[in-house]
Amino acid sequence: MSFNDLRLSVAPRLSGVGNVSRIVEAFGEENGLAEPQVYAINLALDELIANAVTHGFADVTRPRIDIGLRVDDDRLVLTLTDNGAPFDPTRHAEAADTESPLEERSADNLGLHLVKSVADRVSYEFSAGRNHLTMERDLAGVAAWRRSGTVVGRGAR
């Protein structure tokens, strides 16, 4: 397997995110990705793994999370598959609070707001008992999080 097409099975625990990040950093180095690109991937992975581990596996005897990461022409493609409760982050919209003054500010939904902000495209399907999430980030041009406009955060499952 070449290192521009990474596949990884992740321990379904919060403590797993550090190890994943080191592998993603090595992937970034191998593929000449700039630091903000690597950060965007690791940020998305931290949020998505934490969300699955915290909310997805209550009724699952053998939790499993698989990750794929590849450079596809001028895009980074991150896929995350898990056998947790069905959860479609592209629906279930609940906005993150990015406006309230400090005393009223909530951090709810912030993680998925960040995932959507660092991605140019996010798609989801549930098939064969698994959540399949695909996140794409363009390597050239202006990334989504540089564009102005409303970005809607998504509620955790």
Add this chain to the structure above:
Amino acid sequence: MDIEVAEERTEETLILLPVGRLDSANARSFEALVMEHIEGGQQSLVIDFSRLNFISSSGMRVLLIAAKKLQASRGTLVLCAMKDHIHEVFRISGFDRIIPIKDSRKAALGVTG
């Protein structure tokens, strides 16, 4: 999992330097450390990001809790020396409008004294 955090002091201000990653695996340990200082009466806090390469929403949540606590007790929290890609995440989260972020530690200490 614990996060490594260096601590320095001026007369009034405690400066915390988290090292490496502040993520969903170690945010709780960082929260416990920060809250221990605030509940122990520390009113003036600078968090210096110069040795931090990564923060996720779990880490930002801790900063929000700390900022609220300090505001309620008329204390001060200032962040400084963020890498550009981290600063960008604070901007898209709207955190830059509720917690002061300075370029350098010197500028941060200019706020806290």
